Amino acid sequence: MPKHRIIILTTGSNKGIGFEVVRQLAAAGHTVILTARNAEKGNEAVHRLNSTGLNAFFLPLDVSDENSIRQAAVTVKEKFQRLDVLINNAAILLKEDVSLSTDDDRIFEQTWRTNVLGPLLMIKYFLPLMPEGSRIINTSSGGGSMTDPVGGWSPAYCVSKSALNAMTRHLAFELAPRNISVNAYCPGWVRTDMGGKSAPRTVEQGADTAVWLATADVRETGKFFRDRTVIPW
Ligand SMILES: NC(=O)c1ccc[n+]([C@@H]2O[C@H](COP(=O)([O-])OP(=O)(O)OC[C@H]3O[C@@H](n4cnc5c(N)ncnc54)[C@H](OP(=O)(O)O)[C@@H]3O)[C@@H](O)[C@H]2O)c1
Numbered sequence: 001m002p003k004h005r006i007i008i009l010t011t012g013s014n015k016g017i018g019f020e021v022v023r024q025l026a027a028a029g030h031t032v033i034l035t036a037r038n039a040e041k042g043n044e045a046v047h048r049l050n051s052t053g054l055n056a057f058f059l060p061l062d063v064s065d066e067n068s069i070r071q072a073a074v075t076v077k078e079k080f081q082r083l084d085v086l087i088n089n090a091a092i093l094l095k096e097d098v099s100l101s102t103d104d105d106r107i108f109e110q111t112w113r114t115n116v117l118g119p120l121l122m123i124k125y126f127l128p129l130m131p132e133g134s135r136i137i138n139t140s141s142g143g144g145s146m147t148d149p150v151g152g153w154s155p156a157y158c159v160s161k162s163a164l165n166a167m168t169r170h171l172a173f174e175l176a177p178r179n180i181s182v183n184a185y186c187p188g189w190v191r192t193d194m195g196g197k198s199a200p201r202t203v204e205q206g207a208d209t210a211v212w213l214a215t216a217d218v219r220e221t222g223k224f225f226r227d228r229t230v231i232p233w
Contacts, residue, residue, distance in 0.1 A: 007080050008214055009033040011063050011122060012090025014045040016192035017139070020207035021087060025214065026054040033076065035061035037068075037090075063090045063118030064110075073125040083129045085214045088119035088164075089139045093157045093194050100155045108156045115160035120167060123182075132179045137213045138168050140184040140224065147232040165224060165233055172222030181221035185209045188226060 007030070013022045014036035026032045026049060034049070034056040036042030046058045059075055062068040076083055092114045097107050119138055130136075142148060144161025165184050172182040190206035191199040212218070212228050223230045 005030055006084035006215070007031045007033070007082060008085040008087065009035060009059070009076065009083055009126070010087040010089050011035055011061060011118070012037075014038065014041040016194065017187050017190055017203055017206045017210070018087075018089040019045055019048075020203035021089065021210045021214075022056055023049060023052075023054065024204075024207055024211045026056055028211075028215065030215070031080070032056045033059050033080075035059045035072065035090075037062035037064075063088075063122060064114045066121055069118075069121050069125050073129065076126070077129055081129070082131055083126050083134065084131070085135045085137065086122060086126050086130070087137045087139065087210055087214065088122055089210070090118060091115045091139065091157075091160075091194075093154050097154045097156045100159070103156065108159075111156040111160050112163070115157070116163045116167065119164060123171060127175075127180075130180055134180045135214060136171070136175075136180065136182040137210055138164050138182070138184040139210065140164050140168070140186055142186045142188075142226070145233065168224070169222045169233075176221060181218070183213055183218075183220060183223050183225060185213060185225040186231070 008025050010018050010022050012018045013034045022032045022034045034046055039060045042058045046056050049056050059072050061072045094107055141161040143158040144165050168182050168184040187206035188201045189195055189199040190201040209225050209228050224233050
């Protein structure tokens with residue numbers, strides 16, 4: 001892929017894997033748009049990057065709020081005129097998410113809104129800014145696998161990631177004529193607020209495949225990756 005500077009937006013990038021993706025891409029010299037639903041946290045994250053000599057443009061963005069997505073797309077159009085790579089990273093895993101059959105429906109609804117509808121609306125609003133050859137990267141999870149055995153944990157979250165995977169395949173087909181790739185990746189089990197302290201992977205390891213999908217000469221579309229390798233859905 002592009003040896004030139006590309007413009008990359010990552011959702012939910014004030015902390016965790018998203019922040020590390022932005023940090024690595026900024027360190028590689030790309031134009032990065034760091035986004036957060038909480039402006040204070042977003043600005044703090046940009047300052048953290050600045051303190052190490054890196055730059056990022058901050059944009060407030062709540063992926064569960066269509067107006068916020070619409071406004072973000074308007075700002076990116078005004079400021080940058082285009083977007084080369086969209087990394088859908090923001091997601092939630094609610095601690096109350098324990099049983100599909102007995103949990104309050106609002107848990108499923110909230111999870112779905114952020115983890116599935118959020119990425120879809122991001123794609124819909126940002127597509128007009130994405131030129132031929134652009135890339136969309138959806139951050140999924142092994143929890144959404146239709147091949148691995150079901151483990152019973154966080155079922156609404158897992159179902160949301162299965163839906164994100166299915167959406168990835170369909171959008172890859174739809175956008176192929178425009179030469180826009182759509183892939184999903186699993187970062188593995190990573191030490192973040194979501195992954196917890198016992199997770200074996202660092203954020204650097206978790207972010208690696210996203211950075212690779214964003215910048216390397218990857219021709220695949222409609223695929224699911226982990227550790228830079230295609231894995232079964
Ligand atoms: N960590 C793991 O082991 C693991 C494994 C598999 C997949 N993943 C996936 O990797 C991605 C990143 O996870 P992580 O571990 O870095 O999680 P994290 O530390 O909890 O970070 C999640 C990020 O998403 C943001 N976010 C949540 N809801 C949002 C919304 N409505 N609008 C905008 N931003 C929102 C959070 O913002 P706030 O700071 O405001 O909450 C935060 O910046 C997720 O898609 C997750 O499902 C993680």
